[in-house]
Amino acid sequence: GAVVSQHPSWVICKSGTSVKIECRSLDFQATTMFWYRQFPKQSLMLMATSNEGSKATYEQGVEKDKFLINHASLTLSTLTVTSAHPEDSSFYICSARDLRTAYNEQFFGPGTRLTVL
Amino acid sequence: AQSVTQPDIHITVSEGASLELRCNYSYGATPYLFWYVQSPGQGLQLLLKYFSGDTLVQGIKGFEAEFKRSQSSFNLRKPSVHWSDAAEYFCAVGREGNMLTFGGGTRLMVKP
Numbered sequence: 048g049a050v051v052s053q054h055p056s057w058v059i060c061k062s063g064t065s066v067k068i069e070c071r072s073l074d075f076q077a078t079t080m081f082w083y084r085q086f087p088k089q090s091l092m093l094m095a096t097s098n099e100g101s102k103a104t105y106e107q108g109v110e111k112d113k114f115l116i117n118h119a120s121l122t123l124s125t126l127t128v129t130s131a132h133p134e135d136s137s138f139y140i141c142s143a144r145d146l147r148t149a150y151n152e153q154f155f156g157p158g159t160r161l162t163v164l
Numbered sequence: 165a166q167s168v169t170q171p172d173i174h175i176t177v178s179e180g181a182s183l184e185l186r187c188n189y190s191y192g193a194t195p196y197l198f199w200y201v202q203s204p205g206q207g208l209q210l211l212l213k214y215f216s217g218d219t220l221v222q223g224i225k226g227f228e229a230e231f232k233r234s235q236s237s238f239n240l241r242k243p244s245v246h247w248s249d250a251a252e253y254f255c256a257v258g259r260e261g262n263m264l265t266f267g268g269g270t271r272l273m274v275k276p
Binding site: 057 | 197200205206207208209210213215216258262263264265266267268269271
């Protein structure tokens, strides 16, 4: 089955630093990946759609200059949280769309917990 | 705009009892519907999905869900709950571009 990995699984950083999170599709090529954010005890909110070889599409209210997305290959998308602040602390989950499946299903990574001190 | 409502934030059931988690959606076209489960600190695992056809869908771990167009519902059921089923459950609807809109989630607790 389709497998999506994320790295790191957790990260702690100081306020003002940048953090990069990787999302990889391990056994399929993904032209489209999605980045979600989940606050404690809340649902997943779509942040952006990452398209291979083109600019990401951000949801309303998401700062594109703060959350940089790069989808440079068919198996890798990265999310960089720039100048992180404590309010950026959250659980970040990616998903990848598998075009081999019916209705182009999304498969989710295990998530990355970001804590900004 | 599409939306998903899970009316129950928390549900507690006894082990061995039956379970039904409610999900209502609002979507202009025929929806793609999903149920996911999330254990603490983990990602999402797909339990089952509905795209078309038979409105009663079987999933993993003994779960099933029934799509009722007239009620705009896609409720998740399990006849006998196990302690390991304690988790957060999310209903989601697929929309244009295959993007998913998630409900607020239902936290299931299982009493021994």
